[in-house]
Amino acid sequence: MANRHFRVWRGDHSGGDFKDYNVEVSEGMVVLDVLHKIQAEHAGDLAIRWNCKAGKCGSCSMEINGRPRLGCMTRMNSFDPTATITVQPMKAFPVVRDLVTDVSWNYAQNKRIAPFKPKAPEADGSHRMYQDDVDRVQEFRKCIECFMCQDTCHILRDRGKQSEFIGPRFMIRVAGLEMNPLDDDDRVPELRHEFGSGMCNITRCCTEVCPEGINITDNGIIPMKERVVDRYFDPVLIAARALLGRKKRTKPKGTHEVQEVLEVPRPHEVPGTQ
Amino acid sequence: MDVNEIQTIEHDVLIVGAGGAGLRAAIECSAQGLSTGVISKSLLGKAHTVMAEGGMAAAMGNVSPRDNWKVHFRDTMRGGKFQNVWRMAELHAKQAPDRVRELEEWGAVFDRTKSGLINQRNFGGHRYPRLAHVGDRTGLELIRSLQDHGVHQGIDFHMECTGLEILKDAGRVAGLAAYWRDTGRFVLFKTKAIVLATGGGGRCWRVTSNSWEYTGDGLAIAYNAGATLMDLEFTQFHPTGMVWPPSVRGILVTEGVRGDGGILKNTKGDRFMFDYVPERFAAETADTEKEANDWLAGVEGARRPPELLTRDVVARAITAELKAGRGSPHGGAFLDIASRRDADFIKRKLPSMYHQFKELAEVDITKDPMEVGPTLHYFMGGIKVEADSQMTSVPGLFACGECSAGMHGANRLGGNSLSDLIVFGRLSGLGAAQYIRGLGNTPQVDGEQTRMAFRKATAPLNREDGHNPYVLHDELQDIMGAKVGIVRNEQDLTSALDDLASLKRKVKTVKAHGASQYNPGWHEALSMDSMMITAEAVTKCALSRQESRGAHTRVDYEGEREDWLPYKNEITRGADGEMVLTKVKRPEPPKLLKDIAYSNIDDLEAGKVGADN
Incomplete structure (x- = not known):
């Protein structure tokens, strides 16, 4: 047992401040355990969002000593034995209370992405694709939606460009659809014009904080940027497409260029709380 | 409190819970043309379903073409010690393959066989490789696929909202009193039907693999509304959960550790399982350490080590050692594989166990023993429902997934839970739609009942x-x-x-x-x-x-x-508010199902049992 000093941000959207707590910490504890102890012994109303306590649900995202971390996967003995631990809510999202933020913007972005559009199954009713073809897609699907990549992305965090960039989490969600051998949709025009693929300047901060170790930038975002470049800026490919008479969509669905209007993305709809 | 000032939201049907069962129910309700709302205590996509690892059982026959619904049904009944509701086990075995294929249509990316089909893996109690899976994160894939499909189906998701009490009109469901967790404000849902998909109640125990959400809300809400609960004595404890550190107490340690040679020891270093071999297993179990080691080395004629006895036996033994004061420092037994296998073998065969202990317990299982003890894992019991529609004894109230009872009988097979969610989630949606179509007038919420529900909820504050x-x-x-x-x-x-x-x-x-x-x-x-x-x-x-x-x-x-085989324990709320238990006789099963369940496997596979179906 050791007595540890915690500074925990308490407050709501109108403001707040760090409060000090001295807590008896026992061997093996993670930061989330200490916060629960504070809750049970000192501050019953300390707001924390958490679920699985095993790094699988991505609920307990917070900033610990200035870094986005999962509270349940941050061991106390990873800090200097006398260090003060500072815990605060994710900065990129509005505070609800204490360590809980309003992450509904992320759910709204997810809804803007057109749904998976499967090819017709084969004659026996099955889809066939090979493990090698789905490995990359499965890497993106490991995402637990902790939104720490969104929190750390400087386009969202520092520049506040939520209206222009969908963020790393949803770039790899689109990548997971684009690279899915069964998905029959073309998502490149939306990537460029609506999701802001050009905003990312590949600083790889998102990849660094991913608790699932997904190579967000190199395996997801860069290939998506390349597809945009191929479509819009590669003269050779553009000429080849023109020669072969293979048209590719360059404007988002719902604009005049496209004859068949499929599902129009519905931007800025906030699901959930009313 | 003026009820008219409370926020009111109207839906044809309200789903309580957004795990696999709740999401599948919502998708079905919406497909049936119902205005559908979902409330969930957590954010969307965080429900306990994400913790499921192994896979979802469905007799698709992609890996073994000999598999079919009858063998799956038979495995399920035998695993459930014949306490399963026969019709539910039948529906589940028959419909699971279509539900898995449907998930793929909605974007799930399963692991593949060499020929490109959905791969299926072996699991305890399943005769054939039957679990469609995605590595060891199948639950996440299930919930994310349903979530990403569901948000485009016109369903209203009300996140971080907790149900309090069902409001009734002439015995029928009329609404639900609930509160928003983020604002603390109350909300009144006016609805013709409610589907409960709230999971189990593992948080009643300290050592559990369940998350905080598992507080038995659905059971209590249904019970208070007059529904019947059933089979609650059947709570599945897994003998080997982590006991230390506190942050991971209860997390499962796979049986594979023992299957690959791991042994259980007490604090004195004794391999105690030899002292706990029940009479009926004695003939098939090694009685010396030498013989047990021989079995592991593949020596012909050597019998199985006592660590591989059934879960109840192992869990009972660990508990007895603890009571005798021979437990490990943090209240468990030592599970040792380090002294049995070399480091490379352990890392290759048990990668997630290696990672789990290294990251969370700072134990290198290739060098040191693990500390393990029984952990509450799953509720086979729950709300009693009618098998085909999933309706409870309260008109307009439905239940599906872990909070409902019957599918798994006295013991659930691994892999049958995820398939349970999607089979019975869908059926409850169909059941709710049928009920609403047959509903004469719309039930009305009673103001006084609503006021009482909210007043009760504010009392602790x-x-x-x-x-x-x-x-x-x-x-x-x-x-x-x-x-x-x-x-x-x-x-x-x-x-x-x-x-x-x-x-x-x-x-x-x-x-x-x-x-x-x-x-x-x-x-x-x-x-x-x-x-x-x-x-x-x-x-x-x-x-x-x-x-x-x-x-x-x-x-x-x-x-x-x-x-006891022909009986169920049922729980209802008595007129005076006291809990009443009734021992109820089960109906006789149809002959075909009984014949399949009790059949000799060779006869069943030779087509000698029952009419083909």
């Missing part, structure tokens, strides 16, 4: 003083852990009922400090009511069933008893 909800929860976990654990007896269970009765009096004066906005202390205080009902129902059922069957182990009534 308004009290001047009272008990700390976190302390009360601890007390409940003490009682359930000590007296309603893996191994039960009449004396402990009777004493537990007394303890629960006195704890219930304290819960009546629970006090939550602070305001109602995102206040976990208040949420904890409210969930105590659900957990008290759940705990009492489990304890009453466990006391009633005087036999040991599946997950229910009674030291004073060892072994399965024929005279």
Whole structure:
């Protein structure tokens, strides 16, 4: 047992401040355990969002000593034995209370992405694709939606460009659809014009904080940027497409260029709380 | 409190819970043209379904073409010790393959076979490789696929919203009183039907693999509304959960550790399982360490090590060692594979166990033993439903997934849970749609009942003083852990009922400090009511069933008893508010199903059993 000093941000959207707590910490504890102890012994109303306590649900995202971390996967003995631990809510999202933020913007972005559009199954009713073809897609699907990549992305965090960039989490969600051998949709025009693929300047901060170790930038975002470049800026490919008479969509669905209007993305709809 | 000032939301049907079952139910309701709402205690996509690893069982025959619904049905009935509701096990086995294919149509990316089909893996109790899976994160894939499909189906998701009480009109569902966790404000849902998909109640125990959401809310809401609960004595304990450190207490340690040679030791270093071999297994179990080691080395004629006895036996042995004072420092047994296999073998065969202990317990299992103990894992029991429609005994109230009872009988097979969610989630949606189509007039919410529900919920905040909800929860976990654990007896269970009765009096004066906005202390205080009902129902059922069957182990009534096979324990709320237990005789199964379940496997596969179907 050791007595540890915690500074925990308490407050709501109108403001707040760090409060000090001295807590008896026992061997093996993670930061989330200490916060629960504070809750049970000192501050019953300390707001924390958490679920699985095993790094699988991505609920307990917070900033610990200035870094986005999962509270349940941050061991106390990873800090200097006398260090003060500072815990605060994710900065990129509005505070609800204490360590809980309003992450509904992320759910709204997810809804803007057109749904998976499967090819017709084969004659026996099955889809066939090979493990090698789905490995990359499965890497993106490991995402637990902790939104720490969104929190750390400087386009969202520092520049506040939520209206222009969908963020790393949803770039790899689109990548997971684009690279899915069964998905029959073309998502490149939306990537460029609506999701802001050009905003990312590949600083790889998102990849660094991913608790699932997904190579967000190199395996997801860069290939998506390349597809945009191929479509819009590669003269050779553009000429080849023109020669072969293979048209590719360059404007988002719902604009005049496209004859068949499929599902129009519905931007800025906030699901959930009313 | 003026009810007219409370926020009101209207839906044809309201789903309570957004795990696999709730999401699948919502998608079906929406497809049936119903205005559909979903409330969930957590954010969308965070429900306990994400914790499921192994896969979803469905007799698709992609890996073994010999598999079919009959073999799956037979495996399920045998695993459930024939306590399953026959029709549910039949529906599940028949419909699971279509539900898995449907998930793929909605974007799920399963692991593939060499020929490009959905891959299927072996699992305990399943005769053939049957579990469609995605590595060891199948639950996440299931929930994300349903979520990403569901958000485009016109469903209204109300996140971080907790249900309190069902409001009724002439005995039928008319609405649900609920509150927003983030604002602490109340909300009244006016709805013609409700589907409960709230999961189990593992948080009544301290050592559990369940998340905080598992407080038995659905069971309590249904019970208070007059529905019947069933089978609650069947709580699945897994013998090897982590016991240390606190952050991971209860997390599962796969049986594969023992299968690959891991042995159990007490604090004196004794390999104690040799002292706990039941008479009926003695002939098939090694009686010396040398013979057990020979088995591992593949020596012909050597019998299986005692560590590989059934889960109830192993869990009982660990518990006995603890009671005798020979437990490990943090209250478990040592599970040692380090001294049995070289490091490369362990890392290759048990990568996730290696990672889990290294990251969370700082234990290198290639060098040191693990500490393990029984952990509460799953509720086979729950709300009694009609198999085809999933309707409870309350008109307009449905239940599916872990909170419903019957599908798994006395013991669930691994992999049958995820397929349960999607099969019965869909059926409950169809059931709700059919019920609503046949509904004459729309039920109306009663103002006074609504006011009472909200007033009751604010009581813990308004009290001047009272008990700390976190302390009360601890007390409940003490009682359930000590007296309603893996191994039960009449004396402990009777004493537990007394303890629960006195704890219930304290819960009546629970006090939550602070305001109602995102206040976990208040949420904890409210969930105590659900957990008290759940705990009492489990304890009453466990006391009633005087036999040991599946997950229910009674030291004073060892072994399965024929005279208990035809009976179910049912729980209802009595007229005076007291909990009533009734021992109810089960209906006879159809001959075909009985023939399949009890068939010789060779006869079944040769097509000699029952008419083809």
